[in-house]
Amino acid sequence: MKKLVQFRNIVKNFDGQLVLKGINLDIYENEFVTLLGPSGCGKTTLLRILGGFLEPDEGNVIFDGEDISKLPPYKRDLNTVFQRYALFPHMNVYDNVAFGLNIKKEPKDLVEQKVMRMLTLVGLEDFSRRGINEMSGGQQQRVAIARALVNEPKVLLLDEPLSALDAKLRKEMQRELKRIQREVGITFIFVTHDQEEALTMSDKVVVMKEGEIQQVGSPTDIYNEPVNRYVANFIGDSNIVDGVMVEDYKVSFEDKTFDCVDSGFGQNTPVDVVIRPEDLDIVGPRSGQLRGIVKSVLFKGVHYETVVETSAGTAITVDMIVTEDKPVKNEVAGEMMDANDFYVDILDLDELSDGFIINRADAQAWNPENDERISISSVDYEIKKEKGTYPVTFSTAAGTSVTVNMIVAEVNKVVDEDYGEEIYAVNFFKKADELAESIALKTDLKIWANAYADDLEDNSPVQITDVVYDFDPANIVPGTYKVTFKTQGYEYKVDTTDKFEVGAQVGLKFTPEDIHIMKKEMGE
Amino acid sequence: MKHYKKMVYPYVAWISVMVVAPMLLIMFYAFTKDGNAVLDFVFTLENFKKFFSDTIFISVLGRSLKIAVITTVICLAVGYPAGYFISKCADGVKMKWILLITFPTWINMMVRTYAWRGILQDDGIINKFFGLFGLGPVPMLNTGFAVVLGMVYNFLPFMIIQIYTSLAKLDTSLLEAAADLGANKTKSFLRITLPLSIPGVLSGITLVFLPAVSSFYIPEMLGGGRYYMIGNLIETQFLTTENWNFGSAVSLIMVIIIIVSMYFTGKADKTEIMEQRGN
Numbered sequence: 001m002k003k004l005v006q007f008r009n010i011v012k013n014f015d016g017q018l019v020l021k022g023i024n025l026d027i028y029e030n031e032f033v034t035l036l037g038p039s040g041c042g043k044t045t046l047l048r049i050l051g052g053f054l055e056p057d058e059g060n061v062i063f064d065g066e067d068i069s070k071l072p073p074y075k076r077d078l079n080t081v082f083q084r085y086a087l088f089p090h091m092n093v094y095d096n097v098a099f100g101l102n103i104k105k106e107p108k109d110l111v112e113q114k115v116m117r118m119l120t121l122v123g124l125e126d127f128s129r130r131g132i133n134e135m136s137g138g139q140q141q142r143v144a145i146a147r148a149l150v151n152e153p154k155v156l157l158l159d160e161p162l163s164a165l166d167a168k169l170r171k172e173m174q175r176e177l178k179r180i181q182r183e184v185g186i187t188f189i190f191v192t193h194d195q196e197e198a199l200t201m202s203d204k205v206v207v208m209k210e211g212e213i214q215q216v217g218s219p220t221d222i223y224n225e226p227v228n229r230y231v232a233n234f235i236g237d238s239n240i241v242d243g244v245m246v247e248d249y250k251v252s253f254e255d256k257t258f259d260c261v262d263s264g265f266g267q268n269t270p271v272d273v274v275i276r277p278e279d280l281d282i283v284g285p286r287s288g289q290l291r292g293i294v295k296s297v298l299f300k301g302v303h304y305e306t307v308v309e310t311s312a313g314t315a316i317t318v319d320m321i322v323t324e325d326k327p328v329k330n331e332v333a334g335e336m337m338d339a340n341d342f343y344v345d346i347l348d349l350d351e352l353s354d355g356f357i358i359n360r361a362d363a364q365a366w367n368p369e370n371d372e373r374i375s376i377s378s379v380d381y382e383i384k385k386e387k388g389t390y391p392v393t394f395s396t397a398a399g400t401s402v403t404v405n406m407i408v409a410e411v412n413k414v415v416d417e418d419y420g421e422e423i424y425a426v427n428f429f430k431k432a433d434e435l436a437e438s439i440a441l442k443t444d445l446k447i448w449a450n451a452y453a454d455d456l457e458d459n460s461p462v463q464i465t466d467v468v469y470d471f472d473p474a475n476i477v478p479g480t481y482k483v484t485f486k487t488q489g490y491e492y493k494v495d496t497t498d499k500f501e502v503g504a505q506v507g508l509k510f511t512p513e514d515i516h517i518m519k520k521e522m523g524e
Numbered sequence: 525m526k527h528y529k530k531m532v533y534p535y536v537a538w539i540s541v542m543v544v545a546p547m548l549l550i551m552f553y554a555f556t557k558d559g560n561a562v563l564d565f566v567f568t569l570e571n572f573k574k575f576f577s578d579t580i581f582i583s584v585l586g587r588s589l590k591i592a593v594i595t596t597v598i599c600l601a602v603g604y605p606a607g608y609f610i611s612k613c614a615d616g617v618k619m620k621w622i623l624l625i626t627f628p629t630w631i632n633m634m635v636r637t638y639a640w641r642g643i644l645q646d647d648g649i650i651n652k653f654f655g656l657f658g659l660g661p662v663p664m665l666n667t668g669f670a671v672v673l674g675m676v677y678n679f680l681p682f683m684i685i686q687i688y689t690s691l692a693k694l695d696t697s698l699l700e701a702a703a704d705l706g707a708n709k710t711k712s713f714l715r716i717t718l719p720l721s722i723p724g725v726l727s728g729i730t731l732v733f734l735p736a737v738s739s740f741y742i743p744e745m746l747g748g749g750r751y752y753m754i755g756n757l758i759e760t761q762f763l764t765t766e767n768w769n770f771g772s773a774v775s776l777i778m779v780i781i782i783i784v785s786m787y788f789t790g791k792a793d794k795t796e797i798m799e800q801r802g803n
Contacts, residue, residue, distance in 0.1 A: 051700075051704060052703075052704075053700055053703075072703065072708075073700070073703040073704050074703045074704070074705075074706045074707055074708050079704055079705065080700075080701070080704045082697050082700070082701055083697075084697065086695065086697040086698050086700065086701035087701075088698060088701070088702075088716060089698075089720070090719045090720055099702070099705050099707075099715075100705035100706050103705060103706045103707045103711055103715075104706055147701075147705070148704075148705075151705065151706070
């Protein structure tokens with residue numbers, strides 16, 4: 001096959017932001033190529049450079065053996081289907097399609113022949129006299145395709161042409177586009193952010209991220225052998241776990257060693273292990289390679305997406321001490337005031353500020369007549385840099401004051417070497433009615449307990465995905481309760497046709513062929 | 525929704541008293557004679573006969589139409605490139621241009637027109653400048669040139685704004701599509717930009733032609749009475765000769781001319797829309 005389009009080290013800046021970081025890509029004759037990536041990855045920019053609407057800052061575009069980098073769009077032998085079609089509103093369907101031919105001053109009868117043939121190709125032969133605004137989205141799409149194809153370009157560029165259509169029409173147009181491409185036998189370069197669209201239509205998929213090409217390959221290659229975590233995540237749902245390539249054909253993850261079909265990673269190399277949800281089977285707890293608990297089940301139409309947790313994440317449990325609500329009343333000033341005792345990490349003492357203390361103590365003053373908040377004008381306390389209990393007094397300008405205890409305690413954290421994570425949280429005091437008033441209880445509990453987790457290696461934050469508590473928020477009475485914060489453990493998404501009970505003990509089964517190994521990326 | 529309709533009543537009352545009633549009175553005066561003889565009025569077509577049988581009145585009408593047409597053509601010739609240029613500017617620059625163009629209209633039109641007298645008169649700034657080279661003085665005030673200049677000066681902003689607005693609405697992806705299909709800049713202007721800006725051009729023409737044809741102040745100020753237009757004729761009938769019946773008839777003729785010309789521009793606009801729909 002002949003190379004039709006060659007991008008040679010294309011670099012493009014927008015306002016100092018590098019949008020394309022040196023793209024090299026060859027596109028062959030009669031290929032259906034998809035540029036796939038999230039918005040902002042540079043795929044549309046690359047297409048617009050090929051169309052001639054943007055000039056690259058560096059690099060060359062070779063088209064059919066000729067450098068076209070400096071050629072204006074109207075001299076390029078390719079046509080574009082624009083994202084919102086860009087049909088001419090003052091012309092009917094026929095005149096829109098005939099536009100390119102009329103510009104080239106082709107004879108009238110030839111124009112008519114070509115236009116009608118093209119309208120037949122896209123199934124709009126009976127609509128030639130219709131106005132553009134009388135056409136539906138799908139029909140406008142077809143007009144745009146016909147208008148581009150009638151010029152017999154060597155390459156057709158399509159800039160997210162299906163994004164404005166509803167799901168059903170989009171599926172229909174995917175098939176239609178593929179049929180048209182086979183029939184006219186030219187190269188289609190298709191830009192999309194929809195991985196399913198890319199997989200169903202393309203001969204070749206180019207996965208892009210932040211101005212760089214991640215992987216180029218056939219849809220099956222890309223799906224089965226993604227080169228990195230990013231591609232695996234972008235193309236379909238994946239389970240990606242940390243593993244170690246022990247030797248060729250042997251990979252270890254979750255403290256077990258499994259046979260696999262990959263080689264060439266060296267010995268004892270850290271890798272990412274990918275297992276697709278549809279390759280996993282749920283079996284009895286003793287007959288699978290991994291054991292776990294069903295955490296959630298989502299109905300997806302054709303199947304259930306069952307999430308199985310094989311090992312829990314890092315967890316920390318703290319006490320929540322619920323007390324009666326006893327606000328202080330200042331009859332003279334007409335003010336009410338309230339605050340909680342509170343815990344502070346010994347490490348946080350360095351960053352102690354009035355605002356921090358007011359927050360932790362949940363100190364507030366208000367006017368009982370109209371419920372208006374009154375600001376706290378002073379926070380008085382005396383502390384030593386050691387564990388202990390210290391009184392803190394909050395007061396307003398009118399003289400209302402409340403004194404509570406600040407309990408300085410040892411840092412409360414749990415370190416999990418296996419996950420390389422640590423998690424922090426402190427005990428806290430709360431009033432019963434505050435609990436009842438919370439509209440996002442789990443988030444509030446995280447804030448009240450000052451709970452956070454981070455990565456041991458680079459201190460980057462790790463999300464706390466689960467908050468478990470042993471009380472009924474609707475019926476809370478004073479007392480001490482346990483609240484547990486957890487990070488995500490190892491979880492596997494499994495596509496199943498049966499519905500499993502949440503909490504059931506299950507096993508996970510897979511074959512060596514189901515395990516895909518990827519090199520770990522630097523910096524991840 | 526329904527009870528909100530009642531909020532329209534004050535406007536209906538206002539329009540009835542301030543617009544409809546005077547119009548009806550003008551019609552009444554146009555078809556009667558003898559001034560304010562409201563009680564023992566006599567219907568007559570005399571006023572219209574007087575207008576159409578006298579060549580002076582016809583020539584006044586002809587002159588009004590001619591000056592209005594010249595003004596409109598000049599405004600279009602200057603306004604289209606100006607509107608086009610502004611629509612191509614960066615967003616912030618656009619607003620500055622629009623502000624500059626509309627800025628003079630914040631000052632009363634009479635004041636601005638009066639200022640032109642000073643500029644154009646024989647010892648005005650232009651002739652003084654010519655004098656430096658031993659030229660002139662070139663008589664400019666009280667000529668047709670001065671009248672047209674005054675009108676173009678006053679009405680040009682309306683044309684520019686209308687054309688700019690229609691060009692600014694133009695989807696730039698249409699121009700990209702035209703370029704993609706092989707059209708160079710000239711062809712894409714002629715086939716895409718121009719046809720899609722026609723509605724703006726038509727409303728610009730309406731907004732310039734109508735005040736130009738009925739203007740009486742500009743010809744009086746800058747034409748020195750020699751460029752007597754239909755507006756002046758009406759003014760004289762009401763204020764000087766106090767022949768309200770004849771003045772009303774001329775006004776009515778003007779109203780009919782305006783309605784007819786609006787009908788035709790409206791029709792041109794409609795065919796444009798019909799074409800857009802592909803009929």
